[in-house]
Amino acid sequence: MYIPRPRDRRKRRVTRLAVAVVLTVAGLGSGWLAVDEARGGVVDAEVVGISYNGAGRRVYDVRFAVAGRVCSARVDSGSNPKPRDVRIGGTSRLRYSASDPCQKVRETIAAGPGPIPFIAAVVALGFWVGVWRLRPSRSTAGRSD
Template identity: 50%
Template structure:
Protein backbone atom coordinates (compact mmCIF):
# COMPACT_ATOMS: atom_id res chain seq x y z
CA UNK A 1 0.00 0.00 0.00
CA UNK A 2 2.91 2.33 0.82
CA UNK A 3 4.53 1.78 -2.59
CA UNK A 4 1.23 2.27 -4.38
CA UNK A 5 0.60 5.56 -2.56
CA UNK A 6 4.10 6.81 -3.45
CA UNK A 7 3.66 5.84 -7.13
CA UNK A 8 0.33 7.69 -7.26
CA UNK A 9 1.88 10.74 -5.60
CA UNK A 10 4.76 10.73 -8.10
CA UNK A 11 2.38 10.45 -11.06
CA UNK A 12 0.20 13.25 -9.79
CA UNK A 13 3.31 15.35 -9.14
CA UNK A 14 4.35 14.97 -12.79
CA UNK A 15 0.85 15.94 -13.90
CA UNK A 16 1.07 18.99 -11.65
CA UNK A 17 4.38 19.97 -13.24
CA UNK A 18 2.75 19.85 -16.69
CA UNK A 19 -0.01 22.14 -15.41
CA UNK A 20 2.53 24.61 -14.01
CA UNK A 21 4.43 24.53 -17.31
CA UNK A 22 1.20 25.27 -19.17
CA UNK A 23 0.38 28.16 -16.82
CA UNK A 24 3.82 29.69 -17.43
CA UNK A 25 3.19 29.66 -21.20
CA UNK A 26 1.34 32.33 -23.12
CA UNK A 27 -1.60 32.91 -25.43
CA UNK A 28 -0.86 34.28 -28.89
CA UNK A 29 -2.72 35.13 -32.06
CA UNK A 30 -1.80 32.56 -34.72
CA UNK A 31 -2.40 32.41 -38.46
CA UNK A 32 -4.21 29.33 -39.78
CA UNK A 33 -2.04 27.91 -42.59
CA UNK A 34 -3.82 24.61 -43.26
CA UNK A 35 -6.88 22.61 -42.26
CA UNK A 36 -6.77 18.84 -41.92
CA UNK A 37 -10.26 18.26 -40.51
CA UNK A 38 -13.04 20.78 -40.02
CA UNK A 39 -16.18 18.77 -39.33
CA UNK A 40 -18.75 19.38 -36.59
CA UNK A 41 -17.31 16.60 -34.41
CA UNK A 42 -13.62 17.50 -34.75
CA UNK A 43 -11.33 20.33 -35.84
CA UNK A 44 -7.62 19.89 -36.64
CA UNK A 45 -5.61 22.66 -38.28
CA UNK A 46 -2.05 23.95 -38.70
CA UNK A 47 -1.03 27.36 -37.35
CA UNK A 48 1.98 29.64 -37.58
CA UNK A 49 2.87 32.03 -34.77
CA UNK A 50 5.74 33.77 -33.02
CA UNK A 51 6.34 33.75 -29.28
CA UNK A 52 6.96 37.07 -27.47
CA UNK A 53 10.63 35.98 -27.24
CA UNK A 54 10.77 35.88 -31.05
CA UNK A 55 10.74 32.12 -31.63
CA UNK A 56 8.84 31.22 -34.81
CA UNK A 57 6.66 28.12 -34.63
CA UNK A 58 4.45 26.14 -36.98
CA UNK A 59 2.38 23.50 -35.29
CA UNK A 60 -0.86 21.49 -35.41
CA UNK A 61 -3.84 22.25 -33.16
CA UNK A 62 -6.36 19.52 -32.38
CA UNK A 63 -9.49 20.98 -30.82
CA UNK A 64 -10.62 17.57 -29.65
CA UNK A 65 -14.15 16.29 -29.97
CA UNK A 66 -17.06 18.72 -30.00
CA UNK A 67 -15.08 21.96 -30.43
CA UNK A 68 -16.90 25.25 -29.81
CA UNK A 69 -18.66 26.35 -33.01
CA UNK A 70 -16.76 29.03 -34.90
CA UNK A 71 -15.41 29.59 -38.41
CA UNK A 72 -11.90 28.36 -39.19
CA UNK A 73 -10.41 29.05 -42.62
CA UNK A 74 -6.95 29.21 -44.16
CA UNK A 75 -5.55 32.72 -43.69
CA UNK A 76 -7.80 33.30 -40.66
CA UNK A 77 -6.68 33.86 -37.08
CA UNK A 78 -6.92 31.63 -34.02
CA UNK A 79 -5.94 32.20 -30.39
CA UNK A 80 -3.69 29.40 -29.15
CA UNK A 81 -1.96 28.74 -25.84
CA UNK A 82 1.50 27.16 -25.69
CA UNK A 83 3.57 25.81 -22.78
CA UNK A 84 6.71 27.49 -21.47
CA UNK A 85 9.02 24.49 -21.93
CA UNK A 86 8.23 23.74 -25.60
CA UNK A 87 6.16 26.41 -27.37
CA UNK A 88 6.21 24.66 -30.76
CA UNK A 89 5.01 21.25 -29.53
CA UNK A 90 1.73 20.11 -31.08
CA UNK A 91 1.19 17.92 -28.03
CA UNK A 92 1.14 20.92 -25.66
CA UNK A 93 -0.52 23.49 -27.95
CA UNK A 94 -4.25 24.11 -27.49
CA UNK A 95 -6.98 26.52 -28.46
CA UNK A 96 -7.75 29.05 -25.77
CA UNK A 97 -11.43 28.26 -26.17
CA UNK A 98 -10.75 24.73 -24.92
CA UNK A 99 -11.09 24.03 -21.20
CA UNK A 100 -8.07 25.01 -19.12
CA UNK A 101 -6.52 22.30 -16.94
CA UNK A 102 -7.27 24.10 -13.64
CA UNK A 103 -10.05 21.74 -12.44
CA UNK A 104 -7.62 18.87 -12.99
CA UNK A 105 -4.99 20.69 -10.94
CA UNK A 106 -7.29 20.92 -7.95
CA UNK A 107 -8.26 17.23 -8.14
CA UNK A 108 -4.62 16.19 -8.65
CA UNK A 109 -3.44 18.27 -5.67
CA UNK A 110 -6.05 16.84 -3.32
CA UNK A 111 -5.33 13.30 -4.54
CA UNK A 112 -1.58 13.77 -4.12
CA UNK A 113 -2.02 15.02 -0.55
CA UNK A 114 -4.29 12.06 0.22
CA UNK A 115 -1.75 9.59 -1.22
CA UNK A 116 1.11 11.11 0.75
CA UNK A 117 -1.01 11.10 3.94
CA UNK A 118 -1.77 7.40 3.49
CA UNK A 119 1.91 6.67 2.82
CA UNK A 120 2.99 8.64 5.91
CA UNK A 121 0.45 6.89 8.15
CA UNK A 122 1.39 3.47 6.80
CA UNK A 123 5.06 4.18 7.43
CA UNK A 124 4.41 5.55 10.92
CA UNK A 125 2.18 2.63 11.96
CA UNK A 126 4.46 -0.03 10.51
CA UNK A 127 6.74 -0.21 13.54
CA UNK A 128 4.02 0.00 16.15
CA UNK A 129 2.35 -3.07 17.60
CA UNK A 130 -1.28 -2.92 18.63
CA UNK A 131 -1.63 -1.84 22.23
CA UNK A 132 -3.76 -3.80 24.63
CA UNK A 133 -6.18 -2.00 26.83
CA UNK A 134 -6.14 -3.03 30.51
CA UNK A 135 -9.03 -5.23 31.54
Protein backbone atom coordinates (compact mmCIF):
# COMPACT_ATOMS: atom_id res chain seq x y z
CA MET A 1 0.00 0.00 0.00
CA TYR A 2 1.31 3.43 -0.96
CA ILE A 3 1.32 6.01 1.81
CA PRO A 4 2.01 9.50 0.47
CA ARG A 5 4.64 11.60 2.12
CA PRO A 6 3.38 14.60 4.08
CA ARG A 7 4.88 16.97 1.53
CA ASP A 8 2.77 15.42 -1.23
CA ARG A 9 -0.36 15.89 0.87
CA ARG A 10 0.57 19.52 1.48
CA LYS A 11 0.98 20.12 -2.26
CA ARG A 12 -2.41 18.55 -2.96
CA ARG A 13 -4.05 20.72 -0.31
CA VAL A 14 -2.48 23.87 -1.71
CA THR A 15 -3.62 22.87 -5.21
CA ARG A 16 -7.15 22.19 -3.96
CA LEU A 17 -7.24 25.53 -2.19
CA ALA A 18 -6.05 27.34 -5.32
CA VAL A 19 -8.68 25.61 -7.46
CA ALA A 20 -11.40 26.45 -4.94
CA VAL A 21 -10.35 30.13 -4.84
CA VAL A 22 -10.24 30.40 -8.64
CA LEU A 23 -13.65 28.76 -9.04
CA THR A 24 -15.16 30.96 -6.32
CA VAL A 25 -13.84 34.16 -7.90
CA ALA A 26 -15.06 33.06 -11.34
CA GLY A 27 -18.49 32.20 -9.96
CA LEU A 28 -18.83 35.49 -8.11
CA GLY A 29 -17.67 37.48 -11.13
CA SER A 30 -20.10 35.73 -13.46
CA GLY A 31 -22.89 36.16 -10.95
CA TRP A 32 -22.20 39.89 -10.66
CA LEU A 33 -22.27 40.27 -14.45
CA ALA A 34 -25.58 38.40 -14.64
CA VAL A 35 -27.15 40.54 -11.91
CA ASP A 36 -25.80 43.76 -13.44
CA GLU A 37 -27.22 42.89 -16.84
CA ALA A 38 -30.54 41.70 -15.40
CA ARG A 39 -30.94 45.04 -13.58
CA GLY A 40 -30.34 46.88 -16.87
CA GLY A 41 -32.83 47.06 -19.67
CA VAL A 42 -33.51 47.06 -23.40
CA VAL A 43 -33.73 50.16 -25.56
CA ASP A 44 -34.18 50.90 -29.25
CA ALA A 45 -31.22 52.98 -30.44
CA GLU A 46 -30.90 55.09 -33.56
CA VAL A 47 -28.08 54.04 -35.89
CA VAL A 48 -26.01 57.14 -36.74
CA GLY A 49 -23.09 55.45 -38.51
CA ILE A 50 -21.94 52.11 -39.91
CA SER A 51 -18.34 51.08 -40.47
CA TYR A 52 -16.54 47.81 -41.10
CA ASN A 53 -13.93 46.53 -38.67
CA GLY A 54 -12.26 43.65 -40.49
CA ALA A 55 -13.72 41.04 -42.78
CA GLY A 56 -17.44 40.71 -42.19
CA ARG A 57 -17.61 42.71 -38.95
CA ARG A 58 -20.01 45.63 -38.96
CA VAL A 59 -19.67 48.25 -36.26
CA TYR A 60 -22.62 50.54 -35.56
CA ASP A 61 -22.44 53.97 -34.00
CA VAL A 62 -25.70 54.36 -32.10
CA ARG A 63 -27.41 57.05 -30.07
CA PHE A 64 -30.05 56.33 -27.45
CA ALA A 65 -31.64 57.83 -24.35
CA VAL A 66 -31.56 56.00 -21.03
CA ALA A 67 -32.06 57.15 -17.44
CA GLY A 68 -32.68 60.73 -18.52
CA ARG A 69 -29.47 61.17 -20.52
CA VAL A 70 -28.50 60.76 -24.16
CA CYS A 71 -25.77 58.19 -24.79
CA SER A 72 -23.61 57.30 -27.77
CA ALA A 73 -21.85 53.96 -28.17
CA ARG A 74 -20.22 51.64 -30.70
CA VAL A 75 -21.75 48.20 -31.10
CA ASP A 76 -19.89 45.38 -32.84
CA SER A 77 -22.23 43.07 -34.75
CA GLY A 78 -19.81 40.14 -34.36
CA SER A 79 -17.89 38.06 -36.84
CA ASN A 80 -20.98 36.38 -38.26
CA PRO A 81 -23.76 39.00 -38.17
CA LYS A 82 -27.34 37.92 -38.64
CA PRO A 83 -28.64 38.99 -42.05
CA ARG A 84 -30.85 41.99 -41.47
CA ASP A 85 -31.28 45.40 -42.95
CA VAL A 86 -29.45 47.98 -40.87
CA ARG A 87 -29.14 51.47 -42.26
CA ILE A 88 -28.27 54.91 -41.00
CA GLY A 89 -31.38 56.39 -39.42
CA GLY A 90 -32.76 52.92 -38.62
CA THR A 91 -33.02 51.35 -35.19
CA SER A 92 -31.09 48.65 -33.41
CA ARG A 93 -32.25 46.97 -30.22
CA LEU A 94 -29.64 47.15 -27.44
CA ARG A 95 -29.33 45.65 -23.98
CA TYR A 96 -27.58 47.88 -21.45
CA SER A 97 -26.24 47.17 -17.97
CA ALA A 98 -27.31 48.92 -14.78
CA SER A 99 -23.79 49.90 -13.69
CA ASP A 100 -22.80 51.73 -16.90
CA PRO A 101 -25.77 52.08 -19.27
CA CYS A 102 -23.94 54.25 -21.81
CA GLN A 103 -20.90 52.01 -22.36
CA LYS A 104 -21.83 48.42 -21.47
CA VAL A 105 -24.19 47.72 -24.35
CA ARG A 106 -24.66 44.84 -26.74
CA GLU A 107 -26.96 44.19 -29.64
CA THR A 108 -29.87 41.90 -28.93
CA ILE A 109 -32.86 40.54 -30.76
CA ALA A 110 -35.00 39.48 -27.80
CA ALA A 111 -35.55 41.15 -24.45
CA GLY A 112 -34.10 38.22 -22.46
CA PRO A 113 -31.01 38.42 -20.27
CA GLY A 114 -28.71 36.80 -22.84
CA PRO A 115 -25.97 34.21 -22.36
CA ILE A 116 -24.41 35.54 -19.14
CA PRO A 117 -26.79 33.78 -16.69
CA PHE A 118 -26.21 30.52 -18.58
CA ILE A 119 -22.45 31.01 -18.29
CA ALA A 120 -22.83 31.75 -14.57
CA ALA A 121 -24.84 28.56 -14.11
CA VAL A 122 -22.18 26.49 -15.89
CA VAL A 123 -19.44 28.03 -13.72
CA ALA A 124 -21.48 27.33 -10.58
CA LEU A 125 -22.02 23.72 -11.68
CA GLY A 126 -18.28 23.36 -12.30
CA PHE A 127 -17.62 24.79 -8.85
CA TRP A 128 -19.87 22.26 -7.12
CA VAL A 129 -18.51 19.34 -9.15
CA GLY A 130 -15.01 20.46 -8.20
CA VAL A 131 -15.91 20.68 -4.53
CA TRP A 132 -17.51 17.23 -4.65
CA ARG A 133 -14.51 15.63 -6.37
CA LEU A 134 -11.94 17.34 -4.12
CA ARG A 135 -13.60 16.40 -0.84
CA PRO A 136 -11.55 14.17 1.46
CA SER A 137 -12.25 10.48 1.16
CA ARG A 138 -14.01 8.75 4.06
CA SER A 139 -10.92 6.76 4.99
CA THR A 140 -8.82 9.92 5.45
CA ALA A 141 -11.51 12.28 6.74
CA GLY A 142 -10.92 11.42 10.39
CA ARG A 143 -7.13 11.58 10.23
CA SER A 144 -5.26 14.73 11.07
CA ASP A 145 -2.22 15.65 9.02
